[in-house]
Each structure stands twice: as structure tokens, then as C-alpha cells.
Amino acid sequence: MFNIVEKRRWYFIFSGILIALSLAAMGVSYARFGQPLRIGIDFTGGSIFVLEFDGAVTEDQLRDVFEQFGLESAIVQPLGSPEDYRWQVRTREVTAEEVGELLTALESQVGGLNRDALTFDTVEPAIGSEVARAAGLAILVASLIIVAFIWFSFRRVPNAFRYGVCTIAGMTHNLLIAFGFYALMGIVAGWEVDSLFLTATLTVIGFSVQDVIVVFDRIRENTPKYRREPFEKVVNRSILETIHRSLATQLNAMFVMVAIILFGGTTIKPFMSVLLVGMVSETYSAIFIAVPLLVVWEKGSRRRATARATA
Amino acid sequence: MSQSKTWRLVAIILIAVVALFVTLNINHPAWVENLLFWQPEGQRDISLRLGLDLQGGLKVLLAADPPEGQEFEASSMETARRIVESRVNSLGLTEPVVQAQGERRIIVELPGIENPEQAVETIKGTALLEFVDAGFNPVPPGTVVTTTLGGPQAAEGSVITDTSSLTATLEGEDTSDIVASTGVTETQPQASGQVYETILTGADLANVGLDRTEQNQYIIPFELNQEGAETFSQYTTSSVGQYLCIVLDKEVISCPTIREPIPGGRGSISGAFTLEEARQLAIQLRYGALPMPLRVESFNRVGATLGEQSVNRSVRAGVIGLSIVLLFMLIYYRLPGGLADVALVIYVLINLALYKLIPITLTLPGIAGFILSAGMAVDANILIFERMKEELRSGRRLGRAIEMGFDRAWPSIRDGQLSTLIICAILFVFGTNFGASIVKGFAITLALGTMVNLFTAVFTTRTFVGQVAEAAGQWLSEREWILGV
Numbered sequence: 001m002f003n004i005v006e007k008r009r010w011y012f013i014f015s016g017i018l019i020a021l022s023l024a025a026m027g028v029s030y031a032r033f034g035q036p037l038r039i040g041i042d043f044t045g046g047s048i049f050v051l052e053f054d055g056a057v058t059e060d061q062l063r064d065v066f067e068q069f070g071l072e073s074a075i076v077q078p079l080g081s082p083e084d085y086r087w088q089v090r091t092r093e094v095t096a097e098e099v100g101e102l103l104t105a106l107e108s109q110v111g112g113l114n115r116d117a118l119t120f121d122t123v124e125p126a127i128g129s130e131v132a133r134a135a136g137l138a139i140l141v142a143s144l145i146i147v148a149f150i151w152f153s154f155r156r157v158p159n160a161f162r163y164g165v166c167t168i169a170g171m172t173h174n175l176l177i178a179f180g181f182y183a184l185m186g187i188v189a190g191w192e193v194d195s196l197f198l199t200a201t202l203t204v205i206g207f208s209v210q211d212v213i214v215v216f217d218r219i220r221e222n223t224p225k226y227r228r229e230p231f232e233k234v235v236n237r238s239i240l241e242t243i244h245r246s247l248a249t250q251l252n253a254m255f256v257m258v259a260i261i262l263f264g265g266t267t268i269k270p271f272m273s274v275l276l277v278g279m280v281s282e283t284y285s286a287i288f289i290a291v292p293l294l295v296v297w298e299k300g301s302r303r304r305a306t307a308r309a310t311a
Numbered sequence: 312m313s314q315s316k317t318w319r320l321v322a323i324i325l326i327a328v329v330a331l332f333v334t335l336n337i338n339h340p341a342w343v344e345n346l347l348f349w350q351p352e353g354q355r356d357i358s359l360r361l362g363l364d365l366q367g368g369l370k371v372l373l374a375a376d377p378p379e380g381q382e383f384e385a386s387s388m389e390t391a392r393r394i395v396e397s398r399v400n401s402l403g404l405t406e407p408v409v410q411a412q413g414e415r416r417i418i419v420e421l422p423g424i425e426n427p428e429q430a431v432e433t434i435k436g437t438a439l440l441e442f443v444d445a446g447f448n449p450v451p452p453g454t455v456v457t458t459t460l461g462g463p464q465a466a467e468g469s470v471i472t473d474t475s476s477l478t479a480t481l482e483g484e485d486t487s488d489i490v491a492s493t494g495v496t497e498t499q500p501q502a503s504g505q506v507y508e509t510i511l512t513g514a515d516l517a518n519v520g521l522d523r524t525e526q527n528q529y530i531i532p533f534e535l536n537q538e539g540a541e542t543f544s545q546y547t548t549s550s551v552g553q554y555l556c557i558v559l560d561k562e563v564i565s566c567p568t569i570r571e572p573i574p575g576g577r578g579s580i581s582g583a584f585t586l587e588e589a590r591q592l593a594i595q596l597r598y599g600a601l602p603m604p605l606r607v608e609s610f611n612r613v614g615a616t617l618g619e620q621s622v623n624r625s626v627r628a629g630v631i632g633l634s635i636v637l638l639f640m641l642i643y644y645r646l647p648g649g650l651a652d653v654a655l656v657i658y659v660l661i662n663l664a665l666y667k668l669i670p671i672t673l674t675l676p677g678i679a680g681f682i683l684s685a686g687m688a689v690d691a692n693i694l695i696f697e698r699m700k701e702e703l704r705s706g707r708r709l710g711r712a713i714e715m716g717f718d719r720a721w722p723s724i725r726d727g728q729l730s731t732l733i734i735c736a737i738l739f740v741f742g743t744n745f746g747a748s749i750v751k752g753f754a755i756t757l758a759l760g761t762m763v764n765l766f767t768a769v770f771t772t773r774t775f776v777g778q779v780a781e782a783a784g785q786w787l788s789e790r791e792w793i794l795g796v
Binding site: 042050052095096097099100114115116117118119120121122123124126127130131134135138141142145146149153195196198199202203205206207209210213214217221241242244245248249251252253255256257258259260262263264265266267268271272275 | 364367371372374425426427428429430431606607608609610611612613614615616617620621624625627628629631632633635636639640643675676679682683685686687689690693694697701719722723726727729730731733734735737738740741742744745747749750753754757
């Protein structure tokens with residue numbers, strides 16, 4: 001029988017490296033932007049405009065108009081290919097009254113705007129920080145509920161608490177890797193944390209139990225069946241019995257997620273990507289991190305128990 | 312074939328046919344639409360509702376902003392919502408949305424609207440209308456006056472008043488900068504130290520209309536309530552020849568002369584209004600002031616072309632993604648996989664039908680949540696089939712293996728689904744509190760999908776597989792490769 005659990009040291013090292021890389025990405029992001037992940041206007045407040053002009057315009061022309069409205073720190077970037085004449089401008093928050101005037105000024109001083117394609121978003125800083133606090137709370141509550149949930153499901157198994165803690169370890173692992181990935185994309189592609197990122201994070205937390213619970217279920221079922229086998233072997237058997245299902249399920253979820261990333265709307269690409277990374281990490285960590293951790297823990301305590309018994 | 316199993320099959324086919332009928336993009340007969348008793352009467356409709364991010368439009372998130380230290384009651388929030396709603400409805404848009412979000416926020420979605428200024432003006436207008444006694448000296452329009460009535464002094468600082476465009480056009484000069492920068496009371500020029508006596512306020516209005524004179528001028532005819540009519544009658548009788556100023560939010564709109572006593576409580580406001588301004592003024596008068604000031608916390612607009620693009624791309628992504636899933640299931644699990652595919656198609660139909668029936672407004676992340684839930688809907692089947700294969704390999708008979716596959720896989724399915732639903736609930740609460748309709752959209756479709764999945768993956772597939780096994784069990788047992796073993 002192929003022994004997955006035995007080689008656990010290698011998985012721990014592999015994950016350690018991944019987590020180190022994630023932390024490094026967040027460190028670089030912190031050094032460059034002052035934040036481990038680039039935070040978007042949903043949480044900081046501010047405005048973003050996407051403007052599509054009828055013809056070529058220059059960055060300076062745009063900047064000029066924004067400066068007339070006291071928006072000197074506007075960040076002006078071209079979007080898409082040059083023939084699209086599409087620009088993104090980020091500023092501090094602009095009031096509803098100013099937007100109308102700003103657009104009129106742009107049309108008269110820079111060039112015709114395609115009003116059908118016009119998109120903008122403004123968030124007050126005050127609500128931004130409130131949303132950020134609530135987001136932190138939501139993540140905390142979600143994690144606690146999931147632990148409680150596992151603990152409750154496995155309440156008849158000895159040491160149910162350990163199952164919960166190992167799940168949390170796996171979940172933390174997934175979150176760190178997802179965050180690291182996002183930090184990296186923030187540095188490379190300018191991805192920012194928005195409310196969809198929060199949605200993805202919470203979803204990853206929710207799915208963190210999907211695979212682990214199947215393996216745990218099988219361990220619960222197999223433990224009385226193979227009473228004579230050491231725990232490690234029972235666990236390994238359980239993993240092998242369920243790995244087909246984990247991979248098949250994961251593959252299907254990946255098919256649709258990759259399809260959405262490749263063919264779906266551009267605005268949800270970051271959202272789906274972080275979800276994909278989180279879910280792949282989840283399947284991996286369920287089999288190679290959470291369950292082997294449980295083995296380490298159980299083994300440790302049994303050894304101590306035996307030692308006590310012989311003493 | 313046992314009777315209960317036949318009934319199950321009939322029920323599934325019936326549900327699938329109904330779902331298909333609802334999903335199809337045809338003209339559904341009116342009597343069918345009228346069956347949707349849970350939808351408000353007159354708006355019963357079988358159609359897919361697209362969110363603002365898909366059809367384009369403006370979203371404004373408002374928050375109650377009571378003056379420091381002042382509390383407001385939950386009921387006044389509902390009043391505010393109703394007033395905002397009636398103002399928004401008067402804009403004549405198709406399907407605008409005005410919803411309370413949490414305890415102190417209101418979300419307003421205006422499809423097709425582009426100019427946030429106009430929208431915010433309509434929504435927030437805290438119009439306080441006064442008729443003041445100006446004696447024998449007319450006050451020029453646009454002047455800010457002090458009256459004996461307290462008035463909306465809360466309108467300060469970040470709270471933006473709504474009169475800028477009105478004043479601007481009435482005077483023929485741009486005063487909007489004054490309003491936008493600070494507020495009414497601080498910087499606007501005062502006419503004099505004079506305090507004008509308020510005769511009537513907007514509260515005395517019973518009815519407000521909109522009309523056009525023969526000179527093509529827009530006027531706003533009004534009717535006073537009984538008490539107001541009496542006061543008005545007394546006042547006009549004793550003050551013939553004097554000026555009566557109509558003041559909106561302390562700003563004079565016009566100062567007509569009282570030519571004769573007005574006994575019936577009927578009159579009209581005239582000025583150099585454009586149709587738009589006259590309509591907005593009428594709205595403000597009709598729906599009165601809000602019970603508390605509202606602050607714009609965020610607004611965003613999605614261009615219609617971007618929305619259209621998002622719809623097309625999502626449909627494409629969904630079709631491609633699900634086709635791969637269907638193929639994978641068929642190739643990997645053979646016959647049961649094919650049956651699961653049928654269940655998956657029914658799953659998609661039921662979901663789409665529910666979006667139309669409930670109705671659920673689809674957003675871009677909502678569609679993503681749906682596609683994702685469809686991709687994961689097969690998970691329950693996979694759990695069951697893997698289990699079934701194991702049981703077959705360990706030498707169990709086909710019928711028994713199927714039963715055990717379903718029974719043993721159930722706890723894992725249940726736990727997985729429950730944890731998804733818990734997360735959806737958290738996302739929903741979060742999205743609701745902050746008017747983040749995209750977060751909510753994802754949570755709703757994912758949660759709904761998870762629940763529908765319990766029906767299709769477990770009930771439907773089980774019935775299908777059971778039926779097939781019963782019909783061709785012997786033949787299948789000899790050819791287990793068809794079962795994917």
C-alpha cells in the first residue's frame with residue numbers, strides 16, 4: 001500500500017516553503033505599498049474612473065483636468081490596447097456633484113467620452129474603514145463557526161478537538177497561500193483587495209472543510225474496522241480510499257473556475273483566481289497537511305501514554 | 312418496478328418540464344405569471360432580473376446621518392426609505408431598487424442613469440417649503456433669507472443640499488460652487504438681517520401637481536389642506552398688494568404679489584422652470600423632507616456596454632465550463648456519470664427557473680457563484696459513485712452497492728453542504744449591511760445552488776440510478792465497466 005502519511009516531513013517542508021514565499025510576497029508588497037496586500041477603495045475610500053474616449057488623448061491632458069478639481073494626486077493609467085482609448089484614473093473620493101462637472105470638463109477639454117462605457121466608483125473613507133472592520137470580524141466568525149462545526153460533527157470521536165485544530169491549521173495554510181498569491185498579483189498586476197476578495201476569502205474558509213471532512217469521516221468509519229492496525233496505517237488507508245473523490249471533485253470545480261477565468265467577465269478574474277488558488281491549496285492541505293498533522297498529534301500523545309503506562 | 316419509485320420518476324420529470332418551461336425565453340401567458348402570488352401584484356413577471364453591474368446604471372448607498380448626539384428610530388428609517396422610493400419612482404425608470412440595508416443604510420439602484428448629481432439631488436432633497444410674508448418689498452429670487460421657522464439647520468458640513476441646480480438656473484448664474492463646498496447656512500449671502508414671518512410650510516400642502524401655462528411656462532399648482540387653506544385665506548385677505556415669497560430651503564424662489572384674497576386654498580408656483588426643474592420641485596414638495604439627513608457613502612456606475620460584455624462572457628464561460636464537467640463525468644463514471652449529467656442539466660434548469668420565479672437579481676459574481684455551484688454540484692454524485700464502486704469491488708450486489716453508496720456518502724455530503732450554507736449566511740449578512748450587492752449576489756446563488764443540489768444530486772440521481780439498475784441490473788452486473796469500475 002502506498003504510504004502517504006509516512007512522507008509527511010516532505011509535505012511539511014514543501015508547505016513551509018510555499019508559506020515562506022507567500023510571506024515574502026506580502027513583505028515585498030509592504031515595502032513597496034505600505035500594505036501586505038494592496039487595499040482597494042472598498043476599504044480605504046476613494047474614486048476610480050474608467051473613461052473611454054472617442055479618440056486619442058494623452059495622460060497630461062487627463063491629468064490637467066483632474067488637477068483643476070484639486071485632484072493632483074490622481075493616478076492615470078491606460079487600459080487595454082491603445083486603440084481602445086480607455087483610461088483608468090484613481091483619485092481621492094469625488095462627490096456626486098463633482099463627477100458631473102468633471103465629466104463635462106473632460107468632454108470640453110479632452111475629447112468626446114463614450115458615455116455607455118463610462119464606469120466609476122466612489123467610496124467614502126469612513127465607510128471604507130467600517131467595511132474593513134466588519135470584514136475582519138466576518139473572517140473571524142467564519143473560522144470559529146467552522147471549527148465549532150467540525151468539533152460538533154466529530155464529537156463522538158475521541159479527541160474531537162484535535163480534528164478541529166488540524167482543520168484550522170489547514171485553513172490557515174490555505175489563507176496564507178491565497179493571500180501570498182494575491183500579494184504577488186498586487187505587485188505584478190496591481191490587483192487590489194476589494195469586497196469580492198473578501199468573498200473569496202470567506203468561501204475558501206468555507207470550503208476548507210470540504211475535503212478534510214471526507215477524510216476525517218473515513219477515519220472515523222475505519223478506526224473500529226481496523227482496530228489492530230496502528231493509527232497511522234488507518235489514516236493512510238482512509239486517505240487512499242477517498243483520494244479519487246477529492247481529485248475528481250476538485251477537477252470539476254477547477255474546470256468551471258478556469259473557464260470563468262479564461263472566458264468570463266474581466267472584473268471577476270482576480271476573484272476567481274484567488275478562489276482557484278485557495279481551493280487547490282485546500283485539497284492539497286486536507287490530504288497532505290491537516291490529516292498528517294492529526295497523525296503526528298495522535299502519535300505523540302499515544303507515545304506519551306505508553307511511556308506513562310510502562311513507567 | 313415499485314410504485315413509489317415510479318412516482319418519484321414522474322415527479323422529477325414533471326419538475327424538469329416545469330423548470331424548462333419557465334426557463335425558456337418565451338412569452339409566458341399572463342395567467343401563469345399571475346400564479347406567482349408571492350410577487351407584488353401588478354409586477355408579477357417571469358423574467359430574468361439583471362443587476363446593475365450587468366445592465367448598467369447607477370448605484371447610490373445612503374446612510375442616515377443624524378446630527379451629533381441625536382438618535383433616530385427604526386421607523387423613521389422606513390419613512391425615509393419610502394420617501395426616497397417615491398422620489399426615485401417619479402424619475403420614471405424601469406425597475407429602480409430602493410432597499411433598506413442593515414439598520415441605517417439605504418441602497419438605491421437606478422438602471423440606465425448616468426449622472427450621479429441628478430440622482431443624488433432627487434434622492435436626498437430635504438426640501439423645506441415656506442410661504443413667507445415679505446411685506447411691501449419683494450425679495451429677488453436666489454436670496455437666502457432667515458425666517459421665523461427653525462428650518463433644516465442640520466444641513467451643514469458634509470450634507471449636501473439639493474437646491475444648487477434650481478438656484479443656478481433661476482438666477483442665470485452658477486451658484487453651485489457655494490453649495491457644493493460647504494453648506495447653506497454658512498457662506499451664502501444673507502439678504503439683510505431681516506427675519507421673515509413664515510405663514511405656511513410644505514406640511515400644509517395637500518396636493519401638488521405639474522402643469523404648463525399657455526405661454527409654455529411650467530407651473531406647479533398646489534392645494535392646501537383645510538387648516539392651511541384657512542390660514543392662507545385669512546392672510547391673503549389682509550395683505551392684498553403685498554408680496555408673498557415662496558422659499559425653498561431658505562432660498563427665495565419667487566415673490567408673487569397678492570392680487571386678491573385666495574379663499575379656496577388653491578394656488579400655483581411659477582418661475583422660469585425647465586420641465587426637469589419643475590418636475591423636481593414638484594417631487595420635493597409632494598414628498599416632503601426626509602425625517603433625517605442622509606449622507607452619500609458610496610456611489611458607482613457601470614457602463615451599459617461593460618454590463619453587456621459581462622453577460623456574454625459569463626454565458627460563454629458557463630457553457631464551456633459545464634460542458635467540460637459533463638464530458639468528464641461521462642468519461643470517468645460512464646453510465647452513472649451520464650445519469651449524473653442528466654441530473655446536472657435538471658439542476659441548471661431548476662436554478663434558472665428559481666431565479667425567474669423568486670425572483671433573484673443576477674449579478675456578475677452571482678453568475679460566477681451559480682457556475683461554481685454547478686461545477687461542485689457533481690461532488691455529491693462523485694462521493695456516491697466512488698463509494699458505489701468500492702462496494703461493487705468488495706463483491707456486493709449491484710442494488711445493495713447503490714443503496715450503500717448513497718447511504719454512506721450522505722454524512723460527508725451533508726457536512727460539506729452545511730459548511731457552505733454557513734459561509735453563505737455570513738456573506739449575506741455582511742453584504743446586506745454594507746449594501747454590497749455583489750457579495751450578496753454571490754452568496755444567494757451559491758446557497759440556492761447548494762440547496763437545489765441536495766434535491767438533484769441525491770434524490771434525482773438516486774432515482775435514475777435505481778431505475779436503471781432495476782431495469783437492466785443483470786445485464787449491468789455482467790458488464791461492470793459500464794459502471795466505471
